[in-house]
Amino acid sequence: MEKMSSQRLHQEYVRLTHSSGLQMYLCPMEGFSTAYAMLGTPYGSINTCFKTDKDSGFLRVPGGIAHFLEHKLFENEDCDAFARYAKTGASANAYTSFDRTCYLYECSENFSESLEILLDFVTHPYFTEATVNKEQGIIGQEIRMYDDSPDWRVQFNLLGALYHVNPVRLDIAGTVESISEITADLLYRCYNTFYNLHNMALTVAGNFTVGEVLAVADRVLGESGKVTIENFRENEPDSVKERYVEQKLAVATPMFNIGFKGRARSRKENVLNSILDEMLVEVIAGDASPLYRRLYDQSLINQTFYGESMAGEDYLCTMYCGESKDPKRVYEEICAEAARIAEEGIDPEMFEVAKATIYGRYVSAFNTVEGVAGLLITGAFSDIPMYDLVDAAANATLPLLQERLREDFDAARSALSVILPAGKKAEEDE
Amino acid sequence: MSQNGFGREKIADGVYFSHVYDQKFYSNRISINLVVPLAAETAAEYAIVPSILRLGCRTCPDQTVLNRRLGLLYGASLDGGAASFGEMHVLSVFIKGIDKRVALHGENMAALLGELLCDVVLDPLIEDSGFKAGYTEIEKNNLIDTIESEMNDKRVYAQNQCVSLLFGDSPRALRPYGTVESARRVTPQSAYTAYRRLIETARIEILFVGSGDYEPALSLFRERFAGLTRSPAPAVRQAPLFPEATLERTEQLEVAQGKLVLAFSSSPKDERELSALRLMSAIYGGTPFSKLFLNVREKLSLCYYCSARYDRGNQIMMVSSGVEHEKKGEAYDEILRQLDALREGNFTEEEMKETLLLTNTSFASVGDSLYALGNWYLTQLLIGSQAGVLSPAEEQARMAAVTREEVIAAARAVQLGAVYFLTGGEALGKD
Numbered sequence: 001m002e003k004m005s006s007q008r009l010h011q012e013y014v015r016l017t018h019s020s021g022l023q024m025y026l027c028p029m030e031g032f033s034t035a036y037a038m039l040g041t042p043y044g045s046i047n048t049c050f051k052t053d054k055d056s057g058f059l060r061v062p063g064g065i066a067h068f069l070e071h072k073l074f075e076n077e078d079c080d081a082f083a084r085y086a087k088t089g090a091s092a093n094a095y096t097s098f099d100r101t102c103y104l105y106e107c108s109e110n111f112s113e114s115l116e117i118l119l120d121f122v123t124h125p126y127f128t129e130a131t132v133n134k135e136q137g138i139i140g141q142e143i144r145m146y147d148d149s150p151d152w153r154v155q156f157n158l159l160g161a162l163y164h165v166n167p168v169r170l171d172i173a174g175t176v177e178s179i180s181e182i183t184a185d186l187l188y189r190c191y192n193t194f195y196n197l198h199n200m201a202l203t204v205a206g207n208f209t210v211g212e213v214l215a216v217a218d219r220v221l222g223e224s225g226k227v228t229i230e231n232f233r234e235n236e237p238d239s240v241k242e243r244y245v246e247q248k249l250a251v252a253t254p255m256f257n258i259g260f261k262g263r264a265r266s267r268k269e270n271v272l273n274s275i276l277d278e279m280l281v282e283v284i285a286g287d288a289s290p291l292y293r294r295l296y297d298q299s300l301i302n303q304t305f306y307g308e309s310m311a312g313e314d315y316l317c318t319m320y321c322g323e324s325k326d327p328k329r330v331y332e333e334i335c336a337e338a339a340r341i342a343e344e345g346i347d348p349e350m351f352e353v354a355k356a357t358i359y360g361r362y363v364s365a366f367n368t369v370e371g372v373a374g375l376l377i378t379g380a381f382s383d384i385p386m387y388d389l390v391d392a393a394a395n396a397t398l399p400l401l402q403e404r405l406r407e408d409f410d411a412a413r414s415a416l417s418v419i420l421p422a423g424k425k426a427e428e429d430e
Numbered sequence: 431m432s433q434n435g436f437g438r439e440k441i442a443d444g445v446y447f448s449h450v451y452d453q454k455f456y457s458n459r460i461s462i463n464l465v466v467p468l469a470a471e472t473a474a475e476y477a478i479v480p481s482i483l484r485l486g487c488r489t490c491p492d493q494t495v496l497n498r499r500l501g502l503l504y505g506a507s508l509d510g511g512a513a514s515f516g517e518m519h520v521l522s523v524f525i526k527g528i529d530k531r532v533a534l535h536g537e538n539m540a541a542l543l544g545e546l547l548c549d550v551v552l553d554p555l556i557e558d559s560g561f562k563a564g565y566t567e568i569e570k571n572n573l574i575d576t577i578e579s580e581m582n583d584k585r586v587y588a589q590n591q592c593v594s595l596l597f598g599d600s601p602r603a604l605r606p607y608g609t610v611e612s613a614r615r616v617t618p619q620s621a622y623t624a625y626r627r628l629i630e631t632a633r634i635e636i637l638f639v640g641s642g643d644y645e646p647a648l649s650l651f652r653e654r655f656a657g658l659t660r661s662p663a664p665a666v667r668q669a670p671l672f673p674e675a676t677l678e679r680t681e682q683l684e685v686a687q688g689k690l691v692l693a694f695s696s697s698p699k700d701e702r703e704l705s706a707l708r709l710m711s712a713i714y715g716g717t718p719f720s721k722l723f724l725n726v727r728e729k730l731s732l733c734y735y736c737s738a739r740y741d742r743g744n745q746i747m748m749v750s751s752g753v754e755h756e757k758k759g760e761a762y763d764e765i766l767r768q769l770d771a772l773r774e775g776n777f778t779e780e781e782m783k784e785t786l787l788l789t790n791t792s793f794a795s796v797g798d799s800l801y802a803l804g805n806w807y808l809t810q811l812l813i814g815s816q817a818g819v820l821s822p823a824e825e826q827a828r829m830a831a832v833t834r835e836e837v838i839a840a841a842r843a844v845q846l847g848a849v850y851f852l853t854g855g856e857a858l859g860k861d
Binding site: 008009031032034082085089090091107108109110134138142144147150151249252282287288289290293296297299302303354359360361366369394 | 717
């Protein structure tokens with residue numbers, strides 16, 4: 001058991017490896033009434049082709065299967081996990097992203113009983129052809145809902161433009177066609193590959209004790225054999241696939257996502273670099289920047305405008321999102337400003353503003369049990385102690401940012417995705 | 431300083447400062463909320479005020495300078511917005527930032543945030559007896575965008591349309607941003623006049639939530655508000671008027687999935703009936719094991735989502751669902767069938783107990799969030815219940831005391847007032 005502490009935040013958590021192989025990151029937080037637990041595996045929509053040390057060849061699986069598996073895991077032979085949580089009062093959920101699947105609950109009482117449910121149902125899969133067929137209808141509905149969501153579409157259209165082959169370009173939930181190829185056997189293959197305890201992490205934050213967690217884990221979790229996983233990755237070119245994509249949907253004002261494709265390294269480096277890239281988002285077009293002001297004064301952007309950085313296993317990119325009557329103009333201005341700052345150097349005052357902003361953002365995550373459990377799992381899957389994420393922001397330097405600017409904000413490796421109001425035509429063709 | 435408690439004091443005529451201190455947080459959130467009657471003539475000109483104020487003040491006359499100051503205050507967020515609560519229009523400006531304990535240079539953050547918020551709300555930039563023309567123009571365009579963009583989230587759009595259908599000509603049918611036409615008529619002078627009227631007549635609720643010392647902020651607010659000329663004309667709460675027969679409307683837009691929304695009216699005569707209505711709505715459609723979720727979504731696969739919630743401001747229960755266009759009729763029947771089940775008492779003690787357990791978690795999580803705490807106490811103050819300002823734990827206890835018979839009575843008491851269906855092109859005409 002290793003104790004990690006932060007003088008800055010006057011807080012500590014423990015990290016340990018349970019006898020089952022499961023990594024645990026436990027952060028009791030004084031004064032909170034609720035506890036938030038997450039059991040996750042670094043398995044998401046990008047894990048589309050893989051093998052274990054026991055398999056002879058790689059298996060390519062249909063798009064959306066990780067998300068499908070997440071839905072199906074809630075159900076076992078007798079009842080579903082929600083019905084079990086109903087007895088404890090926990091509020092449970094799960095999500096699948098590009099590179100992880102997490103099962104979580106928040107509770108104010110019966111913490112141990114809820115943890116037992118979490119550890120039990122995630123380690124006891126039950127898939128049959130009949131239940132898979134039924135879920136295809138439900139997830140088909142979910143996919144149709146995403147099809148109507150301009151926020152969702154504008155982002156995936158952008159990722160499809162930035163990346164040639166990296167599966168980060170694919171919809172997390174898959175398509176109605178791809179999920180129709182999912183079978184119970186395929187779900188078991190994915191489960192047996194990615195859901196072994198040595199590959200997973202449990203994070204808990206809030207009102208609980210370490211002893212409670214260990215007592216439940218000892219009771220519920222058996223030792224699991226270690227599985228070595230190899231993911232097949234096609235070589236992603238440095239360049240972007242397309243510079244411009246558009247779609248028409250029922251929106252009032254055109255929406256846009258502007259993306260810069262960063263150079264991906266290890267997952268750990270990508271996550272730490274993304275913190276610095278978040279600062280660059282502020283330097284280039286954050287609301288204290290000269291460019292933001294120019295665009296805002298010309299009504300080219302409005303208050304929906306924001307930027308964010310996204311990092312994972314083998315991808316790193318930065319996006320600016322918003323609504324504009326002229327998205328192409330916004331795109332050109334942002335590219336030109338990034339190039340200008342790369343050439344002339346970052347204004348030292350803007351650096352201080354950006355650094356303080358991002359530091360404040362990371363510290364703010366410690367206000368909630370959900371925020372802490374989330375940072376713990378991000379740290380767990382990228383091999384970064386949680387407090388190092390805050391320190392990375394606190395210790396950023398101007399030369400470091402200057403270097404990242406050249407590397408990750410190159411207009412030649414950028415793209416624009418636009419959602420136009422249905423019924424209107426693009427003002428000009430690319 | 432009170433520990434983990436709520437405190438409130440009057441600091442000027444119709445101006446109140448409330449504080450919730452809790453040292454577990456690393457941040458503080460201060461909001462100034464101006465409460466007036468919601469009306470068609472004033473909705474847009476009031477709604478634009480927080481957005482214009484947010485752009486600058488006399489001590490920070492330039493938007494970029496202001497944003498840099500916020501950035502250096504560790505990315506403190508300063509924002510404004512307009513919301514409705516029943517027939518009330520609530521215009522808010524808030525600031526949130528990390529506390530002194532975690533500031534890299536030990537700045538007295540709570541006092542600095544309070545001072546900046548005061549400057550923004552009470553000392554705006556004025557030219558030619560109006561707000562700055564440039565700022566007004568920008569925010570006017572933004573307001574129009576906001577009104578037009580309300581259709582982007584179809585789930586929320588459909589709910590809003592259903593509320594408007596239900597309340598017809600009454601202020602409750604209005605959206606808090608007004609209409610595009612009224613937004614277009616806003617001028618720097620009319621917006622400034624609206625601002626003056628707000629500062630003079632609105633009921634003003636200031637809320638400080640966090641781990642910082644609120645005393646310096648309180649002294650500052652007391653001093654700044656004491657200098658104002660006030661003649662408050664607060665909104666008077668009135669019971670909603672509901673239509674006698676159920677109203678129905680179908681709207682066509684390019685959507686892949688239909689949205690079906692049902693609004694049920696209610697008239698709780700006291701707090702106890704209100705708690706019963708809230709518990710009944712939760713058993714009906716507020717949990718992942720509710721009647722609607724288990725039957726309409728899980729068992730019959732009619733909807734991707736189907737849920738119910740009680741809207742306290744309007745005294746209505748809203749059922750909201752995403753359905754395939756052609757399954758609308760089936761989903762509608764099943765939604766009503768499940769309500770009939772509750773009316774006939776077809777629910778178990780276990781369902782009731784489990785719903786209460788889950789709501790306990792929701793109540794507890796309010797106390798663990800700065801934002802939720804701020805909203806909670808503002809709502810309590812707006813309701814102005816005879817029971818006074820209740821903490822989440824006190825409300826939880828009231829709900830726990832509701833009996834099975836009271837849940838049945840609550841289900842029988844609600845009446846279907848409006849049915850709104852948003853559908854795609856192909857399906858229209860089939861219903």
